[in-house]
Amino acid sequence: MENISIGLLGLGTVGSGVVKVIRNHQDKLVHGVGCTVHIRKILVKDPAKERSVEVDPAMVTVNPSEIIEDPSIDIIVEVMGGIEETRTLLLKALENKKHVITANKDLMALYGHDLLKAASENGCDLFYEASVAGGIPILRSVVDGFASDRIQRIIGIVNGTTNYILTKMSDEGMSYSEALKEAQELGYAEADPEADVEGTDAARKMAILSTLGFSMNVGLSDVRCKGISGISQEDIEYGQQLGYTMKLIGTAERDNDSIDVTVQPALVSVSHPLAAVKNENNAVYVYGDAVGETMFYGPGAGSLPTATAVVSDLVGVMRNMRLGVNGHSAAFPQFEKKMKTAEEVFKKYFLRLVVEDEVGALAEITALLSTEGISVEKIWQNPKRGSVSEIILVTHKVSEKSFEQTLVKLNDSRVVSRVGSSFRIEI
Amino acid sequence: MENISIGLLGLGTVGSGVVKVIRNHQDKLVHGVGCTVHIRKILVKDPAKERSVEVDPAMVTVNPSEIIEDPSIDIIVEVMGGIEETRTLLLKALENKKHVITANKDLMALYGHDLLKAASENGCDLFYEASVAGGIPILRSVVDGFASDRIQRIIGIVNGTTNYILTKMSDEGMSYSEALKEAQELGYAEADPEADVEGTDAARKMAILSTLGFSMNVGLSDVRCKGISGISQEDIEYGQQLGYTMKLIGTAERDNDSIDVTVQPALVSVSHPLAAVKNENNAVYVYGDAVGETMFYGPGAGSLPTATAVVSDLVGVMRNMRLGVNGHSAAFPQFEKKMKTAEEVFKKYFLRLVVEDEVGALAEITALLSTEGISVEKIWQNPKRGSVSEIILVTHKVSEKSFEQTLVKLNDSRVVSRVGSSFRIEI
Structure with missing residues (x-):
């Protein structure tokens, strides 16, 4: 039986999950794609650091070239994060005809178009399901599930940290700073929470979702973004008294040919399914011309949920390898981007x-x-x-x-x- | 530009929707697959019948051979329903190397394995996303989205008619017979509602879902099934007082290597997202070993939602045609079926x-x-x-x-x- 070799960039929370999912579900992978999967090398910063999975020390390296230049490695799985250095590494990997799977929303929101172009030119796959809403298979639903429909509106709760904070403020009457502190203690928020609480993380995901949903090249700078740090307990309570719940909401809307993409704290009716999305969970509501209202709910982050998305992408790449059809799956924008003005929203x-x-x-x-x-x-x-x-x-x-x-x-x-x-x- | 020719079997609710979606979203189809799509012939029972879409009378036929035997037709879209006659037609179509897309849950629950085998032997695709939960892309999520995970539990509200009836009984205090009557008047229930209210329709969908989710060949007779006709207003009220909502629930559960699949009225906690699935909507909750809890929500039936699923399958077939890789997507069961006994549930x-x-x-x-x-x-x-x-x-x-x-x-x-x-x- 053929064996596919993986180079893993990063062995943090998601990387450890990828190792576990590949190990625990090897039989399903073999059944699904007819070959075994083997992690050949792992890039880490500090080989001495304690990890939540045991890996053979001989597999670990601090030198990316040992992975990117290794001709025996077929697929690169990037879960190390970072932007400029990571982009350079992945472009090099694609030039070396290695398929790439990434969970890196920062990178895809900024350089997705360039990376997908490079993948296509090199006959390689570049998949990134894990970059948006962790374990929820939302990108493939938008691209494949609604391939025949015209998506008009996407509303996403796509940041678990802020949803956790707002849930605690709404359901338990905590102040913003109390809720943030609790989120940090539980590991849902970083020591520096800015990218989450100021909406940047959600904005990156909305840029990726709207690029795919509207088939336009939407960048991070197109997303008008406001965070939750100014939310007061009064606002939440008044909202509740009027029948609304406060959420950090990403919206992507299309009317005719122009679009509007935002991230901001907003009120949603308590009777809407989005209002029931609590704690660190994510959900993406999609409204299509023909299909109407749908919603996808699940864990937006976490080691194993995100790893599931990464390894499911891996299955996709391996199936394509078996059939010899890699490099054809990137969907390039059909339309010129046209943003709405403030008069049109x-x-x-x-x-x-x-x-x-x-x-x-x-x-x-x-x-x-x-x-x-x-x-x-x-x-x-x-x-x-x-x-x-x-x-x-x-x-x-x-x-x-x-x-x-x-x-x-x-x-x-x-x-x-x-x-x-x-x-x-x-x- | 290449043109793909479709033969459409049936021009009822879903068939009319398919015609509309193909017409309205032709530009997206062309962008997505690089060829145009054209419905060449349509099988109907009564050519004189008034339809909700206009079609060229020359395209309409009452003779299935004119479609199944037409060498210029590449893909058959089956939305006519029925079992034995339809099965014979589709097997013949596959022998004639035509790809098949079907929305027929009755057929797939009973003969899915045989049809998929015939498709595979003839190098053809057979897709059936629309057979479960209408517009919700749940089959591709189970197969592709969770390709790397081990699904342990599926809980589905997969019948819109019964969910409508139970919603009206729960939220408006209607009796079973009042709610059924209203559902019939609104077109959510058939004049003969038996397949819906006795759970058979849901059981068919659970057989399909559990076959894919557990990679075992689960048949309709493996699903223990009970309907909602015996539900009283008292049961619903007592449930509500205890914090539960009554739903017709399909369950598919795996422990170790044995499974249990049922359809029955059951109580779910009001705080669970499934309790918020109202009226004719569907939802499928999936619990995977690694991903944890996810839920997929949307319209379970209706002309355009179901047609979206059909035409998205069509895009899948056409992409495979372009790449020359049809006939490889059927996932045959990995495991021998082993049902749990009543002692094990x-x-x-x-x-x-x-x-x-x-x-x-x-x-x-x-x-x-x-x-x-x-x-x-x-x-x-x-x-x-x-x-x-x-x-x-x-x-x-x-x-x-x-x-x-x-x-x-x-x-x-x-x-x-x-x-x-x-x-x-x-x-």
Whole structure:
């Protein structure tokens, strides 16, 4: 029986999982592809470091060339992270006609197009299912499962750290900093949590999802991004009282031929399945022209779930090798990218205004909104808290541009002390 | 540019959807596979019948040979339903080296193995994504997405009709017959609803899912099946009071090397995502060794959703044609089928007992359960309703065999008038 040799770049959380999945499910791999899989070499930074899997020390190297230049290695599995150095390594691997599987969302969001092009030119496969939503097979669902449909909208909870924090704030009344601390203690958040809490990690995943879903070359800089560090317990509670749950939401929407891609904290109706996605879990909601509403739910990270996605990609590469058809699976964009302007994005909004507690504030605010063409679905004057009086509003759909302009005018209004907060109501 | 010719068997709900999806998304198909797709002939029973799509009358035929024997047709799309006649037609099509896409769960549950074998022998593809859970790409997720994992448990809400009925009974307090009537009026249930409400339709889908998920040749007769026609409003209400929702649940479970596959009304915890699957929607929960818990949600039926699955399969066949690798995708079972016995299946149960209203009934029942080795998680003596007094129990896990034997003894007990109902608590 033929044997396929793997070079593994990285032996951290996901890398250790890949070793385990290949070892534990070897019989299924053999049945599925008709050959055995063998990890030949593993690139690590520190060979002395204790690992959660035992590997033969002779397999371990600190020199990437020993893997990238080894002619006996067929497939590179990249789970080391990093951007520039990793990109150079993978381009070299592809030039050497090695297939590549990567879990690296940072890299794919920035250089996916170049890497896929290099793979195609070298007759190699480049698969990256694990880069978005860990164990959920969402990329192959978008590409293959909906191959016949026109995807109009993707809404994703694609960052487990922020979903954990918001769940704790919503369900247990924790403050942002308490919830972040707990997430860090449990290993769901890094010591430096910025990429997660400021939305960058989610933005990378939305760039990848919208590139595939809309068949346009969407880059990280196309994703308008806002994090959750400014979320207060009040916002969450007001949302709940109105029937909404706060989530860090990635949206990718298409109308006709132009698109809008964002990551931001937003409210979703408690009756929507996305509201039930708790803790570190991920979910991706996909709306297609023909299929309608679908949702994919599961673990967005973690050693074994992410490794499952990596090794399932490995099966795909090996099947293609057996059939001699590698290098044909990259789907290059069908359309020129065209982003919507702020005039073209229409949303419902939640708005919290801190007002002077004077007679007529409500009347003056509603008059201002009416002048700006914003109609109000719900309005609610909250009992005074200390010396602060608040007005909570839910608008009907309004363009983002009009809404932003109105916020400026509200801030200038005599009766408004300040705009406390505002959020999109996403679904 | 090359043109692929399709023969369409059937122009009902799904067939009309297939025509629409191919027409509306032709540009995506061309981009995805590099060739155009053209429906050459359509088999119908009654050419005079009004359809929801317009088709050239010259394309329509009542004679299947005009399609199956037409050498210019590359791919057969079967959406006519039926079993024996359809099987003969498809075997003939495969012999004639035509690839086949089918949405026919009845056929695949009964003769899937034979048809896949014929396809493989003739170098043809046979895809059937649409046969389970309509628009949800669940079969490719099970086969490809979890190619590296060992699936241990599948729980499916895979019949939209019964889910609609149970949703109406649960959320609006309708009786079974009222909810069935409404489902029939809305077209969610057939005039003869037996295959849906007695669980046969769901059992077919569970046979297909467990065959793929466990890599064993699971047939329809291996699925122990019970329908929802005996469900009362009381059962639903008691379940709700205990924190559960009633669903028609398909389960496929593996422990070590033996499996159990069932369809039955069962209770699921209201906090589980499956409880939030309402109305005619479907969802499939998959638990894998490595990936953990995932769930796939979407429309389980309907013209366009099901057509999306059919035409996405078509894209798969056409990609394989372009690469010259048809006939390699059927995954034949890795394992001998081994079903669990009733001693080997362990579940929690809900139990409703109608008792004589006499002192000591509770004590006598708990003593009997204790003697049978059944431990009780919750017990609740309901206020008398008319002359009837009831006791509601939730057990800890117990073998199905023990539970069934205990039911007989309870029925014989002096203090029990009758066993009102019993249901598995699934999750």
